[in-house]
Amino acid sequence: MTTESFHRLTRAVIAASVANEWSAAVMEWDVTELEEDPIGSGECVCGQQELVLLFTITNKRNGAQLYPIGSTCVQKFGRTDLNRQVTLYSDLFRLRAAILDNKHIALTSEYFSRAMIEYLNDEGAFTPDQWDADGGYAFILDMFNKRKKDEITRPQRAKITVLLNRKVLPFVLADASLG
Template sequence: METSCLCGKENIRYLFTIKNTLTGLELEPIGSQCIKKFEREDLTDLTVTYEKLFKLKSALLNNEFIGLSSKYFSRKLIKYFFDEGVYNCDFNNHEGQNDYDFLIKMFNKKNKDSISKNQQKKINAIIINQIIPYLKGLLEKDS
């Protein structure tokens, strides 16, 4: 597996492909640090989101406990899941906005000890019933 960036730096953990939507040309493999040199906030934000997504997939593969913490999540990743329709499911009548708003509110809490047992149950339910199945689907596509 290729682990070197176009710039020559080796043993890169996160490699990406950048595609020019106008010409269809692709630039690959490129490391996350080189992406930042383009000084485009949208690319940098997307890179950070995908890094978190990779960490989540790795945690799932390693059977790690996945909690709503900055170790695995960011506001942008929570939004990414919303944009991908991950929160739209049967038990919330396919109204993912409420689950998105709830996760953002819980993620933003400075004092995580103030999260009630019922709130923690809802967080766990969203992770187990919505996010993990989505991640499993991505892992299946990767293999």
């Protein structure tokens, strides 16, 4: 990132923030959406061109939004939680692409992480039902965390498949934050 690009970024962020200093302004923002521009015609608020992944960040204090912004610029905020949000949205986007490509989705680190499973629970993917008061969240997390995957029984594998196909995958497909 050039110095001029960073100056454009800081001006855009401060102009849309309540705070008028970079160090305080960066604390006001969250990543709220991600969309893909397959031809790479997106241009970041800093001026960087040819963006493929276009993030939207939203100001928690005043509701302002900056779009599109690239992951490199979000990293310039210097916030670990924002970097995790970028990773989470990128992973969710990759999972949705795999679902749309009719790939076999298994409960592995290829498509899932603890952070993603927690996000899915927080956002309501695991709705309570007659079998699980928590909608299967604790079960899925427990199965994901198993070190010895070969110890997962056939009934447990069946339950994983049901939860993925009936709850997780439809939720990811319908997630409006993945434009």
